[in-house]
Amino acid sequence: MKTLKILSASQTKALDAFTIEQEGIASVDLMERASVAFVNWFMQEYFAVQQLSIHVFCGLGNNGGDGLAIARLLRQKGFKVHVFVVEYAKQKSVDCEINFGKIQEITSIQTESDLAFLKNIKPNEIIIDALLGAGVNRSVTGILKTIIEQINVLKATKISIDIASGLYMDSANLPEDVILKPDKTITFQLPKLAMMLPQNQAFVGDWQVIDIGLNQQFIQETKVENYYLTEILPEVRQNFSHKGTYGHSLLIAGSRGMMGAAILSAKACLRSGVGKLTCLVPDFAYDILQISVPEAMTLTYPESTHEVLSEIEIDNFQSIAIGPGIGTKPEAFELLKSTLLMAKNKAVVIDADALNLLGTEKGRALLTLLPKNTILTPHPKEFQKLIGHTWKDDFEKLNLLRAFAEKYEVIVVLKGYQSAIAMPDGDIFFNSTGNAGMATAGSGDVLTGIIVALLAQGYSAKEAALLGVYQHGKAGDFAAGNRGKMALIASDIIENLRW
Numbered sequence: 001m002k003t004l005k006i007l008s009a010s011q012t013k014a015l016d017a018f019t020i021e022q023e024g025i026a027s028v029d030l031m032e033r034a035s036v037a038f039v040n041w042f043m044q045e046y047f048a049v050q051q052l053s054i055h056v057f058c059g060l061g062n063n064g065g066d067g068l069a070i071a072r073l074l075r076q077k078g079f080k081v082h083v084f085v086v087e088y089a090k091q092k093s094v095d096c097e098i099n100f101g102k103i104q105e106i107t108s109i110q111t112e113s114d115l116a117f118l119k120n121i122k123p124n125e126i127i128i129d130a131l132l133g134a135g136v137n138r139s140v141t142g143i144l145k146t147i148i149e150q151i152n153v154l155k156a157t158k159i160s161i162d163i164a165s166g167l168y169m170d171s172a173n174l175p176e177d178v179i180l181k182p183d184k185t186i187t188f189q190l191p192k193l194a195m196m197l198p199q200n201q202a203f204v205g206d207w208q209v210i211d212i213g214l215n216q217q218f219i220q221e222t223k224v225e226n227y228y229l230t231e232i233l234p235e236v237r238q239n240f241s242h243k244g245t246y247g248h249s250l251l252i253a254g255s256r257g258m259m260g261a262a263i264l265s266a267k268a269c270l271r272s273g274v275g276k277l278t279c280l281v282p283d284f285a286y287d288i289l290q291i292s293v294p295e296a297m298t299l300t301y302p303e304s305t306h307e308v309l310s311e312i313e314i315d316n317f318q319s320i321a322i323g324p325g326i327g328t329k330p331e332a333f334e335l336l337k338s339t340l341l342m343a344k345n346k347a348v349v350i351d352a353d354a355l356n357l358l359g360t361e362k363g364r365a366l367l368t369l370l371p372k373n374t375i376l377t378p379h380p381k382e383f384q385k386l387i388g389h390t391w392k393d394d395f396e397k398l399n400l401l402r403a404f405a406e407k408y409e410v411i412v413v414l415k416g417y418q419s420a421i422a423m424p425d426g427d428i429f430f431n432s433t434g435n436a437g438m439a440t441a442g443s444g445d446v447l448t449g450i451i452v453a454l455l456a457q458g459y460s461a462k463e464a465a466l467l468g469v470y471q472h473g474k475a476g477d478f479a480a481g482n483r484g485k486m487a488l489i490a491s492d493i494i495e496n497l498r499w
């Protein structure tokens with residue numbers, strides 16, 4: 001498994017300082033290293049547009065210093081560069097001052113006395129935002145605010161260095177804060193927590209990490225609770241194996257009008273390496289299941305009864321999933337309750353309607369029945385029901401997610417772009433795969449099928465959740481590559497699973 005740690009603002013500062021001290025590198029040289037890394041990225045991306053004007057907006061701190069160094073380097077590479085320094089305070093940082101001196105030797109610099117030129121920046125030109133970086137510690141006001149507001153309405157491509165000016169890297173901004181809205185953020189060394197959260201979408205754009213060679217040992221030894229999951233691969237299947245090697249899943253899904261959810265989950269499960277799958281569905285759906293998913297076995301229960309599980313040999317199954325399309329009628333509640341009572345010590349996935357049922361007052365009383373390490377896969381609305389209240393911002397949502405996973409000793413996959421996967425030990429992993437095309441009916445049912453299959457094969461709950469979410473997203477990315485995001489339907493995700 002490959003992850004990138006997400007450091008807090010203070011840890012990032014410490015990493016910076018440690019690198020400078022440990023490697024005997026002057027901070028201005030580290031700034032140069034970061035700027036060279038940015039320019040290398042920029043050259044790959046924008047080499048073809050060398051004749052276009054680039055407008056670099058610099059502040060007075062080290063982010064501004066980066067901007068000045070980058071402007072100088074781009075100029076030396078032959079780009080047309082226009083530098084604008086916003087003198088919002090009396091003093092520049094030491095390294096900003098040094099770079100201010102260096103660039104003045106090769107080009108003239110404009111300061112904020114005349115903002116009229118902003119209007120002349122054309123839509124096909126590029127703006128580099130180096131006004132404020134990781135050092136932002138209060139709401140932006142005055143001249144900075146004016147400039148950011150004016151930049152935000154321009155159509156030019158905006159690229160923020162390290163982080164958009166005005167955005168806090170690990171805490172919530174005020175709703176009224178003025179923040180630069182970049183098309184891209186090129187961030188140094190490690191992703192920032194702010195880039196994981198939906199509320200910051202407009203202030204992040206597409207983001208990318210560039211390596212600036214900060215001290216790896218320090219990164220390794222730094223304790224964090226947030227990670228960005230960049231890769232996780234399945235284990236190799238053994239030659240001398242048989243279907244018994246890969247476990248037997250029980251999928252409890254479907255009801256009148258919602259059999260598609262059961263079918264999607266079942267197919268995804270079978271496409272994810274499970275040895276055997278049994279689907280438990282209402283009796284009317286026997287033929288539907290048998291015909292749609294011939295690889296699965298089917299057990300049924302009378303549609304309106306409460307005592308449905310007594311004949312099932314629960315020990316035959318290595319994993320159980322319940323929820324997709326079961327509905328929220330009282331019978332479904334009883335089904336969920338009896339499943340949880342039987343499922344002690346089992347590997348369990350809870351999704352969709354099962355989450356809606358747990359998210360009622362009566363349902364929340366069942367939360368203590370969840371076997372340790374149960375995997376719950378809510379989207380934000382379902383999570384809100386589970387905890388019984390909403391949150392003021394995404395940072396609070398993340399704290400609530402962590403607290404819930406810790407309290408009930410469960411794994412919670414909060415679905416969305418960069419799904420957040422919370423572990424019982426308090427760690428949260430953000431997924432790097434997936435796309436907006438996957439925001440479509442049945443996508444979650446597919447995920448449930450994948451995860452329950454992995455559990456049956458003996459993956460730990462943590463591995464199953466991470467691997468399942470990652471591969472689900474990857475399949476969605478393949479599917480979007482084939483058809484485009486808008487055309488993507490949940491079946492395409494199943495078709496594009498590649499293990």
Ligand SMILES: NC(=O)C1=CN([C@@H]2O[C@H](COP(=O)(O)OP(=O)(O)OC[C@H]3O[C@@H](n4cnc5c(N)ncnc54)[C@H](OP(=O)(O)O)[C@@H]3O)[C@@H](O)[C@H]2O)[C@H](O)CC1
Binds near residue numbers: 030
């Ligand atoms: N990560 C790395 O290893 C490297 C990072 N680099 C770059 O450095 C910046 C961080 O630089 P820093 O100087 O710490 O901070 P800023 O440039 O973001 O801000 C400068 C100062 O501005 C003041 N401030 C904060 N908020 C506001 C505001 N809303 N309005 C006006 N001024 C504000 C604050 O100083 P005060 O004393 O006034 O509080 C800031 O200190 C990082 O993002 C990278 O781009 C290195 O170049 C390479 C290594």
Ligand SMILES: [K+]
Binds near residue numbers: 133
């Ligand atoms: K910036």
